[in-house]
Every structure is written in structure tokens, then in C-alpha cells.
Amino acid sequence: MNPVQHHSLFTDFDIDLFKAGKHFKLYEKLGAHLLEVDGVYGCYFAVWAPSAKNVSVVGDFNYWVEGQHPLQVRWDSSGIWEGFIPGIDKGTKYKFKIQSNHGDVITEKADPFALYCETPPHTASVVWDLDYKWKDASWMKNRANHNGLDKPMSVYEVHLGSWKRNLEQNRSLSYIELAEDLVSYVKETGFTHVEFMPIMEYPFDPSWGYQLVGYFAPTSRFGKPQDFMFLVDKLHQAGIGVILDWVPSHFPSDAHGLGFFDGSHLYEHPDIRKGYHPDWKSLIFNYGRNEVRSFLISNAIFWLQHYHADGLRVDAVASMLYLDYSRKDGEWEPNIYGGRENLETISFLKDFNEAVYQMFPDVQTIAEESTSFPMVSRPTFLGGLGFGMKWMMGWMHDTLHYFKKEPIYRKYHQNDITFSMTYAFTENFMLPLSHDEVVYGKHSILGRMTGDEWQRFANLRLLYGYMFTHPGTKLLFMGAEFGQSEEWNFESSLEWHLLQYDYHKGIKQCITDLNALYRNYPALYEKQFSAEGFEWINYSDSENSVLAYIRKGNKEKEQLIVVCNMTPQVHEHYRIGLPKSGKLTEIFTSDKLEYGGSGVTNSSVIKVEKLPWNGRECSAEIQLPPLGMVVFTLS
Known part of the structure; x- marks a missing residue:
């Protein structure tokens, strides 16, 4: 059994940045890193666990026996435990066994910085690397011409597990298969970008990926990390940008995850009024803790650097901004000025956007923010939160509500359909018809349309025409582009058989032509936010x-x-x-x-x-x- 050797990737400067909340490449230090020390190959492990009494690495290399490979805590009060284990190779499964200072609590945790995870319901981390030879140099060099605010951005929102399934084997397509089928389909229909619902590792399928455990690992449901890189690479080679859903708003309390990580409230806020989300029964990050800010911002930078993402759509920003979000009187505490705004979150989001745009000025951050919080998509130096764009939820609700009405009554609701123009330029708005609009009994977008069959499809084409000529960028959830009849079901494929019918084929052709119209006529995008x-x-x-x-x-x-x-x-x-x-x-x-x-x-x-x-x-x-x-x- 190879003993743990003392070794460190951290410098004093790294520690200072980490403690200050300003270390934005923590993934280069924490986690599991294959390397050579004094001519010996192995793996360096490092984990942040300041309330731990003992931390050891357990895995298939030591039969998951605690204490055989103990890590050493650093002397600098950073709370980081580290060590080098010779002989560990790529593919090794592991976890951190943590004994807390708080009583005799012993937990077995997945690595928060793991690059690869076992496929759920298994929960171990897997030693891996990020070696991949990218072939998208042309895209990366010129992507400012695709991602700029004065460029067309028509986004196809995709849930990878249910876009298309292999019916013979009743399984989702792999990253490699999607690199063929999805890329050619998006190219054919003319969307400029795809947005993937969260692909970071998540334990529970019905969460659709919005409750993450493996923040640095693409889900192994569809393949290996390099397979996902291959998918992104192929999209880029086809001239298609990639936006990733990113979820810094909350995380699940699964035993192997971030919750109560070292026997203390390490990642989550210790006050239940700020640390627990009543709607989603999940934990909320402590945005005022510097080390947590370093973790989250490093995670955002990681996907932009190592997976060449062109943008991050930040989920549930409204839930982060307000202390009273989904809380009754007495269940929340005002900020120091007596207001309901979460000042720590506001500071964190500004830091996040400043870091992203400083390091990657040719990408976009997009806020899913449903309130009238001011200046979400305005620069931080003007007092804004610094996002590139914000979802126009008001337009979405008003428009869908209008199109549900019988045409004979629409003359009484003209203001509903025109109201969006009274505030259309207060933010850089993206118009979303997203997955949230086709679940939980809301019907499909087609199912919202009124009238007989001909009128329903005519209404749908009219809605899309209005959407594509309204100021702002566009987002359409998969299936809506051919008039999916049923609500979206994450467990089954889209209704591809509908494309044998003329009306559905017509919707798809209409969307294809609207995408071309949007791309080809600068009047529709050059001043879309002005x-x-x-x-x-x-x-x-x-x-x-x-x-x-x-x-x-x-x-x-x-x-x-x-x-x-x-x-x-x-x-x-x-x-x-x-x-x-x-x-x-x-x-x-x-x-x-x-x-x-x-x-x-x-x-x-x-x-x-x-x-x-x-x-x-x-x-x-x-x-x-x-x-x-x-x-x-x-x-």
C-alpha cells in the first residue's frame, strides 16, 4: 500500500486569494490531479474541510477502508487537506472520508472538484484528466462575431436526456451520437446557439439537472468528459455557439454532496432563513463566505476555459436576490438597511460577471430573473449586476396569455400584446419560450393556441413571427420548433413522428425561415437592445x-x-x-x-x-x- 506523501500545489498567494474570495481557478489546485512527484506517478488530492478532525481518501484502490490514506491539513488555517498518493491512475474511484471536529460525525463525500463522476445512482468521484485536442480554433478566434450584443442570437434550448432517444434500446443518445444528430439538426433549422439544460452531474433525474452535486463534471449519463468536449467541438465547427445552464442558486442535500460537508455548514448559509430553499427543499450557498465565492466563480470560469462554453445562463437569479423569496413574514430577516435585497448575493453576482467578462470578453452571461430588479444587464461600473442579457419573462407571460384568447376578444386586450414595448429597452432582453412553459399542466406552446386545427397552427406561426421581429434575442425550447403536441416529458423523446404531418412540417419550415430572416437582416439584430x-x-x-x-x-x-x-x-x-x-x-x-x-x-x-x-x-x-x-x- 503506497503511503500518502506530503505535496502541495498551493502557494501562499493561492491561499490569500482563496481566503479573499478572489481565486477564480481553484480547480487547478483543489480536487484530484494526476502528476509526477520525484519521478513517481500518482495523484495529488486536496479538499477544503476546515471543521474536519481527520480526512482520508478512500476508493477502489484501498477497498474503501478509512484511515489508510490520510491527508494532512495545511498549517496556514486555510482548512485545506492535501497529499500525494503514488500509483493512483486515471479511472480510479474515490471519495473523501471526513471525521468532523463537531462530535463523532463521519461523512463520506464526493469530491466537490471531481472532473468525472460515477453514473447515478452510484456516487463516487473518478480520477480523470481534461486532455483533449480541440479543433474549433476558427470559432474561438472569431466568436465575438457570433456572441456580440449586436449579433443575432437564436437559441435552441435542449434537455439532452429527452431530445431524442434510441427507441430500440430505450435510452438517451450519448454525447457522441448527439454530436452527429443534434448538430446536423440545429444546423438545418438555423439556430445560432444551443443552450443545454444543466449537464453538470446531478443525482435525481426529475430535477432535470437543476440540483447539482458534481459541479465540475459533465454528467456521465451520456459519456465521458471528453465526449462532451467532442459535442461542443462539433457544434463550434458547425458555426453553432454553446450556452450552458449554470446553477449557483441552490444545491441538494444528498449525503455525498456539498451539504454539511465537513460536519459544519461549509457551503450553505448556517441561518436557515438564508440557507434553505422552501420551494425546492434544497440548500442555498453562503454568498458572503469568501471561499464559497471562490468555489462558485471558479466553477463558472472552468466551463468557459476547459469546455469552450460561449455563455452561461444563470438559473433562478430572482431567488438569490431577495431575502423574502418564497418566504412568509417572520421567515426572513431584512438586510442591514432594512430592505429585502440580499446584499451578499448582489456583491457575488457583480464579482462573478466582472471575472467572466475580464477573462472571456467574447462570451455572454444571461440572467433568468423574473422580477423588476433594476439594471440586471447593465455594467457593474454603472451600478448594474453586470449580466450581458436578461430573460424577458413579462413578454413571455403577456404574449402566451394573449394568444390563448379567442381572436374575437383580442381587441379588448391590445395593451397586453403591446405593453412589452414600454420597457423593452430597460434591459438587454432575451425572449424565452422555455421548458418552464411546457410542463406542469401548462400544455405545449401549440396547446396554448386557440381555434380549430388550422387556426391553432396559424396562431403558432404568428406568435413565432411576432417573437422573431420583436426586439431582443430569442430562445425556443426543443419541440416547439415543430409544434410538439404534448407537454414535455423528461423521460421520453420528443414527438418526432409528428413531422410526417404537413402542419408540423410547416411549423418547422417556418422556424427555419424565421431564423434565416433574423440572421440575414441586420435591422432585426444590430439595434435589438436599443x-x-x-x-x-x-x-x-x-x-x-x-x-x-x-x-x-x-x-x-x-x-x-x-x-x-x-x-x-x-x-x-x-x-x-x-x-x-x-x-x-x-x-x-x-x-x-x-x-x-x-x-x-x-x-x-x-x-x-x-x-x-x-x-x-x-x-x-x-x-x-x-x-x-x-x-x-x-x-
């Missing part, structure tokens, strides 16, 4: 439930005219005011026969007349298709 990029033509025609607006880019001559008809009534001579004379050319209609529409289209060229309308000197008559959206160039 009031300069949008102008109403007419928002007050509630009687006809019609919206007309202009989208603008950097060049005046490239502006687009968009008109939405929210009723089944065809308008053959509908006049709209226009900013200048010239001609209108229809470049998109959601009513195409190919999509399953009725085929109402406008002639190739519509002359603009010098006839005042809608407060403008010029105007033109157009045809509006039933439950349809049309887009014109004006030249």
Missing part, C-alpha cells in the same frame, strides 16, 4: 387587432416593416403609414402555403403613395393574411 432599433407605425388599431412597426439597423435603407394580424379576418386593402416614399417588397409571410397557411400574399412590388396616414406623409395598401405576420423591405 430604442433606436424600433418604431411603432400603429399600435392602436385594436378594432382589427393589428400591429405595425419598423425594425431598424445601422443603415437607414435596410429597415424592415412588420405587420401582424391577430384575427382570422383577411384585410385586402389595409393601409399603413410609412416613413418615406419608395416601394414595399414582401420578404416573409407566416401564411405561406408551404407552412400550412392560406397563401394570402402581396404582389411583388407595392408602390408607396404620397398619402398621409398614421401620422406620416406616405402610406401604402397591403394585404394582411388571416392570423398572419408579414415583413417588407422599404426601398
Whole structure:
């Protein structure tokens, strides 16, 4: 049995940074690291456990016997235990056996910094490396041109376990299989990015990955870490960006996880009012503890550095920002100023965003934040939280609520569909139709649409047309792009068989063409976060439930005219005011026969007349298709 040798990867400077909450590459020090010491190969182990009396490494190399490979605690009061064990090789399974100073509590914990984990329900960590030869140099060099705020970002949100399944073997596709099937599909449909629901190791399938244990390990359900790198690599080679869901908001209390790690409240806040989430029955990080901040920010940097992620979508930010989130009176304590804001979280999120953008200025952070908390996507030097974008939850709720209404009643709810423009430029908004909208009895997006079969599909195409021409970036959950009928079920595949039917094929083609429209016309993205990029033509025609607006880019001559008809009534001579004379050319209609529409289209060229309308000197008559959206160039 090889004894543990004293060895350290930490310098005094590392320890100072760690204690200050400013060590953002902790994964290079803590965890398990294969290396050579004095000509001997083995593995260096290091774990943070300041309340431990003893820590030893147990694993398949020592028959999981405690005490045979004890680690030594550092002299500097950092609480880090470390040591080098000769002969340990890649693939070795291990855990940390921790005896606490608090009584005789002995716990067996997975490594918080493990690069690879056993497949649940097994819970051991696995010694691994990050060796991989990337082939995405072209993408990485030029990705600022794909991820910028003035670039098109149309995101396909994916749950890897249920996107498509191998029906013969009744299993999810592997990372390697997805690198073939998913990459070609996303390329075909024209999305610019994919967003993966959490792929970090998680113990409980029904959590969809939002309760993590292995923060530094891609889930082994679908393959090895290098297999996931291969998937990201293939997406990049196809010109597709990768956004990862990141969950710093809470973690589960599983025995092998972060909770009560060394017999003390190490990662979670010790006050139950700040450390326990009543909705999710989970634990909340102690954002005021510097070492925890180092852990979390290091984790974010890790996925950007070693897995070439192009962005992080931060889950449940609202639950982090407010001390009274989902809590009744008496269940929370105000901050030092008497307010409900969690000042430690605010400070942490600012540090996180500053670190990310300093080290990776060509990526984006995106906040899932459902309240009116100010300046979420404004720079920290202006007092903001520093995110690149924020989900526009209000738009999502108002729009889906509107489209559930029978068209005959929509004239009474015109303000519901136009209200988003009153605050559209207060943040850098992403418009989400996410997984949260197709579960728990909410129906699928198609299932929200009203009317007979033809009208339901027409409404869906109209909704997507409105979404893709509304200011902001876009996110669509998998299945919505072809009109999934049933709610999403994480245990089964999407309803791919529906693509044999014309209406569903039509929805998919419509989304494909909308993605192309969004990518190909700068007026739809160059000023998508600026009031300069949008102008109403007419928002007050509630009687006809019609919206007309202009989208603008950097060049005046490239502006687009968009008109939405929210009723089944065809308008053959509908006049709209226009900013200048010239001609209108229809470049998109959601009513195409190919999509399953009725085929109402406008002639190739519509002359603009010098006839005042809608407060403008010029105007033109157009045809509006039933439950349809049309887009014109004006030249």
C-alpha cells in the first residue's frame, strides 16, 4: 500500500486569494490531479474541510477502508487537506472520508472538484484528466462575431436526456451520437446557439439537472468528459455557439454532496432563513463566505476555459436576490438597511460577471430573473449586476396569455400584446419560450393556441413571427420548433413522428425561415437592445387587432416593416403609414402555403403613395393574411 506523501500545489498567494474570495481557478489546485512527484506517478488530492478532525481518501484502490490514506491539513488555517498518493491512475474511484471536529460525525463525500463522476445512482468521484485536442480554433478566434450584443442570437434550448432517444434500446443518445444528430439538426433549422439544460452531474433525474452535486463534471449519463468536449467541438465547427445552464442558486442535500460537508455548514448559509430553499427543499450557498465565492466563480470560469462554453445562463437569479423569496413574514430577516435585497448575493453576482467578462470578453452571461430588479444587464461600473442579457419573462407571460384568447376578444386586450414595448429597452432582453412553459399542466406552446386545427397552427406561426421581429434575442425550447403536441416529458423523446404531418412540417419550415430572416437582416439584430432599433407605425388599431412597426439597423435603407394580424379576418386593402416614399417588397409571410397557411400574399412590388396616414406623409395598401405576420423591405 503506497503511503500518502506530503505535496502541495498551493502557494501562499493561492491561499490569500482563496481566503479573499478572489481565486477564480481553484480547480487547478483543489480536487484530484494526476502528476509526477520525484519521478513517481500518482495523484495529488486536496479538499477544503476546515471543521474536519481527520480526512482520508478512500476508493477502489484501498477497498474503501478509512484511515489508510490520510491527508494532512495545511498549517496556514486555510482548512485545506492535501497529499500525494503514488500509483493512483486515471479511472480510479474515490471519495473523501471526513471525521468532523463537531462530535463523532463521519461523512463520506464526493469530491466537490471531481472532473468525472460515477453514473447515478452510484456516487463516487473518478480520477480523470481534461486532455483533449480541440479543433474549433476558427470559432474561438472569431466568436465575438457570433456572441456580440449586436449579433443575432437564436437559441435552441435542449434537455439532452429527452431530445431524442434510441427507441430500440430505450435510452438517451450519448454525447457522441448527439454530436452527429443534434448538430446536423440545429444546423438545418438555423439556430445560432444551443443552450443545454444543466449537464453538470446531478443525482435525481426529475430535477432535470437543476440540483447539482458534481459541479465540475459533465454528467456521465451520456459519456465521458471528453465526449462532451467532442459535442461542443462539433457544434463550434458547425458555426453553432454553446450556452450552458449554470446553477449557483441552490444545491441538494444528498449525503455525498456539498451539504454539511465537513460536519459544519461549509457551503450553505448556517441561518436557515438564508440557507434553505422552501420551494425546492434544497440548500442555498453562503454568498458572503469568501471561499464559497471562490468555489462558485471558479466553477463558472472552468466551463468557459476547459469546455469552450460561449455563455452561461444563470438559473433562478430572482431567488438569490431577495431575502423574502418564497418566504412568509417572520421567515426572513431584512438586510442591514432594512430592505429585502440580499446584499451578499448582489456583491457575488457583480464579482462573478466582472471575472467572466475580464477573462472571456467574447462570451455572454444571461440572467433568468423574473422580477423588476433594476439594471440586471447593465455594467457593474454603472451600478448594474453586470449580466450581458436578461430573460424577458413579462413578454413571455403577456404574449402566451394573449394568444390563448379567442381572436374575437383580442381587441379588448391590445395593451397586453403591446405593453412589452414600454420597457423593452430597460434591459438587454432575451425572449424565452422555455421548458418552464411546457410542463406542469401548462400544455405545449401549440396547446396554448386557440381555434380549430388550422387556426391553432396559424396562431403558432404568428406568435413565432411576432417573437422573431420583436426586439431582443430569442430562445425556443426543443419541440416547439415543430409544434410538439404534448407537454414535455423528461423521460421520453420528443414527438418526432409528428413531422410526417404537413402542419408540423410547416411549423418547422417556418422556424427555419424565421431564423434565416433574423440572421440575414441586420435591422432585426444590430439595434435589438436599443430604442433606436424600433418604431411603432400603429399600435392602436385594436378594432382589427393589428400591429405595425419598423425594425431598424445601422443603415437607414435596410429597415424592415412588420405587420401582424391577430384575427382570422383577411384585410385586402389595409393601409399603413410609412416613413418615406419608395416601394414595399414582401420578404416573409407566416401564411405561406408551404407552412400550412392560406397563401394570402402581396404582389411583388407595392408602390408607396404620397398619402398621409398614421401620422406620416406616405402610406401604402397591403394585404394582411388571416392570423398572419408579414415583413417588407422599404426601398
